Amino acid sequence: MEVVVIPNHRAPVVTHMIWYKVGAADEPFGQSGMAHYFEHLMFKGTKKLQPGEFSTTVRKLGGNDNAFTSQDYTAYFESIAVEHLEKVMKMEADRMQNLNPPPDHYASEKKVVLEERRQRTENDPRGLFYEQMRNALFVNHPYGIPVIGWMNEIEKYEWEDVKTFYDTWYAPNNAILVVSGDITAEELEPLAKRIYGSIPPKELPERIRPQIPPANAKAVLTLRDSSIHQPAFTKIYLAPSEAQNPQHSHALQVLNEIMDGGATTRLYKSLVVDQKKATSVSFDYTSNALNYSSISIGATPAEGVSLDELESLIDVEIQKVIDEGVTQEESDEAIKRLQDEAVFARDSVAGPAMIFGRILSTGGSIDDVEYWTENIGLVSPTLVQEVARIYVNPAGYWLRPPVTGHLLPEATQ
Amino acid sequence: MEVVVIPNHRAPVVTHMIWYKVGAADEPFGQSGMAHYFEHLMFKGTKKLQPGEFSTTVRKLGGNDNAFTSQDYTAYFESIAVEHLEKVMKMEADRMQNLNPPPDHYASEKKVVLEERRQRTENDPRGLFYEQMRNALFVNHPYGIPVIGWMNEIEKYEWEDVKTFYDTWYAPNNAILVVSGDITAEELEPLAKRIYGSIPPKELPERIRPQIPPANAKAVLTLRDSSIHQPAFTKIYLAPSEAQNPQHSHALQVLNEIMDGGATTRLYKSLVVDQKKATSVSFDYTSNALNYSSISIGATPAEGVSLDELESLIDVEIQKVIDEGVTQEESDEAIKRLQDEAVFARDSVAGPAMIFGRILSTGGSIDDVEYWTENIGLVSPTLVQEVARIYVNPAGYWLRPPVTGHLLPEATQ
Numbered sequence: 096m097e098v099v100v101i102p103n104h105r106a107p108v109v110t111h112m113i114w115y116k117v118g119a120a121d122e123p124f125g126q127s128g129m130a131h132y133f134e135h136l137m138f139k140g141t142k143k144l145q146p147g148e149f150s151t152t153v154r155k156l157g158g159n160d161n162a163f164t165s166q167d168y169t170a171y172f173e174s175i176a177v178e179h180l181e182k183v184m185k186m187e188a189d190r191m192q193n194l195n196p197p198p199d200h201y202a203s204e205k206k207v208v209l210e211e212r213r214q215r216t217e218n219d220p221r222g223l224f225y226e227q228m229r230n231a232l233f234v235n236h237p238y239g240i241p242v243i244g245w246m247n248e249i250e251k252y253e254w255e256d257v258k259t260f261y262d263t264w265y266a267p268n269n270a271i272l273v274v275s276g277d278i279t280a281e282e283l284e285p286l287a288k289r290i291y292g293s294i295p296p297k298e299l300p301e302r303i304r305p306q307i308p309p310a311n312a313k314a315v316l317t318l319r320d321s322s323i324h325q326p327a328f329t330k331i332y333l334a335p336s337e338a339q340n341p342q343h344s345h346a347l348q349v350l351n352e353i354m355d356g357g358a359t360t361r362l363y364k365s366l367v368v369d370q371k372k373a374t375s376v377s378f379d380y381t382s383n384a385l386n387y388s389s390i391s392i393g394a395t396p397a398e399g400v401s402l403d404e405l406e407s408l409i410d411v412e413i414q415k416v417i418d419e420g421v422t423q424e425e426s427d428e429a430i431k432r433l434q435d436e437a438v439f440a441r442d443s444v445a446g447p448a449m450i451f452g453r454i455l456s457t458g459g460s461i462d463d464v465e466y467w468t469e470n471i472g473l474v475s476p477t478l479v480q481e482v483a484r485i486y487v488n489p490a491g492y493w494l495r496p497p498v499t500g501h502l503l504p505e506a507t508q
Numbered sequence: 509m510e511v512v513v514i515p516n517h518r519a520p521v522v523t524h525m526i527w528y529k530v531g532a533a534d535e536p537f538g539q540s541g542m543a544h545y546f547e548h549l550m551f552k553g554t555k556k557l558q559p560g561e562f563s564t565t566v567r568k569l570g571g572n573d574n575a576f577t578s579q580d581y582t583a584y585f586e587s588i589a590v591e592h593l594e595k596v597m598k599m600e601a602d603r604m605q606n607l608n609p610p611p612d613h614y615a616s617e618k619k620v621v622l623e624e625r626r627q628r629t630e631n632d633p634r635g636l637f638y639e640q641m642r643n644a645l646f647v648n649h650p651y652g653i654p655v656i657g658w659m660n661e662i663e664k665y666e667w668e669d670v671k672t673f674y675d676t677w678y679a680p681n682n683a684i685l686v687v688s689g690d691i692t693a694e695e696l697e698p699l700a701k702r703i704y705g706s707i708p709p710k711e712l713p714e715r716i717r718p719q720i721p722p723a724n725a726k727a728v729l730t731l732r733d734s735s736i737h738q739p740a741f742t743k744i745y746l747a748p749s750e751a752q753n754p755q756h757s758h759a760l761q762v763l764n765e766i767m768d769g770g771a772t773t774r775l776y777k778s779l780v781v782d783q784k785k786a787t788s789v790s791f792d793y794t795s796n797a798l799n800y801s802s803i804s805i806g807a808t809p810a811e812g813v814s815l816d817e818l819e820s821l822i823d824v825e826i827q828k829v830i831d832e833g834v835t836q837e838e839s840d841e842a843i844k845r846l847q848d849e850a851v852f853a854r855d856s857v858a859g860p861a862m863i864f865g866r867i868l869s870t871g872g873s874i875d876d877v878e879y880w881t882e883n884i885g886l887v888s889p890t891l892v893q894e895v896a897r898i899y900v901n902p903a904g905y906w907l908r909p910p911v912t913g914h915l916l917p918e919a920t921q
Contacts, residue, residue, distance in 0.1 A: 124537055124716060124718060224725055227723050227725045228725075230648075230723075231727065234643055235540070235643075235653060235658065245721040246721070246722075247721065248721075303537060303538050305661065306660045308658040308659070308660065309659075310636075310640050310643075311636065311640075311731060311733075312637055312640045312641075312729040312730060312731040312913070313729065313730045314644065314728070314729050315727070315728045315729075315730070316725040316726065316727050316728075317725060317726045317727075317728070318724055318725040318726070500725075
């Protein structure tokens, strides 16, 4: 088990996190949503604890706990007074090896997850649409499958599948322990050794992240729905994650900040403020993933502006970056904002634990976190121009053309 | 091992086929094309036979042999004088259990397959485009992955993967033996028992064919390529296979024949002959698959006709079937043509072996073959109208909207 300690002695509290290196992208084919569903089950009891007892215990001790699942990881965290850390660690170690939810909870939790999907996706045309767009972009790749899973597959999990998932992935050698707060490495080490050290490791399967096959056809997805009152434009592009290509990823983070880092940045200023062709616009590159990542551009047209016109106007702004580059000043400011945000994000107990966990569980190292500020500072305007040319070029594409989405109100007849 | 004998004593020859119930859709994720590549390897030697010796032996005996791979099956066949049947069976049994290609052949065959893909797909914009269309339709389903596999995955097979594939799927209890020609069941039985009966069975994994998740967004794929001189329109719809829904499948086969069964049928007569809006048009429903199948409509516009106009005109013809149904006469004629074709297809040595093998390896039974003519005869005009309404409705869709494809010449600037 990899262990990270981030001392912060401002208050006698700690955040204790276990990050399992397993996420939705590691599910067996046909069992979408299993990692997330399994995250729910982890609160449903062990040989020692009743269903729900984990969280009520944490709360009784004055703390709070939660968990979340992504494509690449499943994380459990508790924020608690440092004096109760040992108890929480023991409970976490207990559910790492002795999970034992009663059959009725195993079944009823399916309903909870199905309801969660209904609320967030099925009943939200935008959610459902974005799911289909990712699906069309991440071809032959588990990142195209929604983390929450598909209704028909959630319904079909068998207890045996659930058990296999747990037996395969939940083990100390597949976990990262991150503790931040009022503790030192010297204090944590003996505790961690005693509590987690005795849990037997498992032989872990390879995490399969297939290569996305190249393609050349442009895809446009259109959804007309009566609940849509405002047309919306989206376009998603494949891009490398920080783990795949750190240099390009850092430059894409700077490009992101230049395009969409506030009211004075390029897309907003041009489309919303100056030209008044859009009421909102966003450029969103996410860097954390074991392999491929994506860039999502979104915009809401002003009255009377078509989605095709909006797309052209966005492309014009991107083309400017490709043709003329960005200024040293723009780049410096964007880098400064990113670095400030990073400092701010780390100025808490839970924040840095989140950052370390996320980077370490998506293929990064401690150095990647420690030197991130420095590395971002090395990005040159030329490299920003270069990554724009490679990944969001209106006249080309990287690996596969982007997927364009048109969300429209029901056609009036 | 299931055994089917189809006696036909017109000449002293037999067709001997082994159908393995494994195809491209059974490949491990990330190893696309393995089933087909493996089919190639089956000719590369065993402990007894040198690479290539299988085929040269069959040819020396005056016969011929070949093999083919689909999403759901891999089949090997030899047509040979009946006196040599035993020898061929022994060789087939040998490679069922003793495959042993030398390492250099295992590597060089990869190059052969890569070249095959280059020729048939990479260098053919239509091939590449159709691959992407199937990909967009068969979401979360192995039928969306090309049988030949993706370049980058073919390149990466390891000997261990190949060995695992063979050890998992190649066994007598996963094979169907079909022999047609100058032989009787009484003659074949002892031979089959002696030759194949001694091969140990294997515990077979479940064949996973996940449910395709419902969707509601319409997808249009566009490819402009300098090698395209003539625009082309394609639209593919999901439909049930004969194994999934025999009744609907039979009606779709009749609908297919009514829409596109020759020069006098609906689409051709209307679009090409009467309106002169297209130079070609096709409607193609394929019925054999372990689960989902598809309907593909294709058309080439006449000079000056846009692909959108062409699509509307095709939809008008479909809408006519939905609104007004088909006549008893049309239906009777289509059924008669299908039945005649079936009789014709069975009037050979190899033909019926192909039919039985294909049906049995895609979830059908011997009765499904035997009663097919009778079942097709039961399709009513009302059911034809009904399946048109369900599966190719311009105003709706079954499970997911169809995927539309526009193949266009490079835009002139």
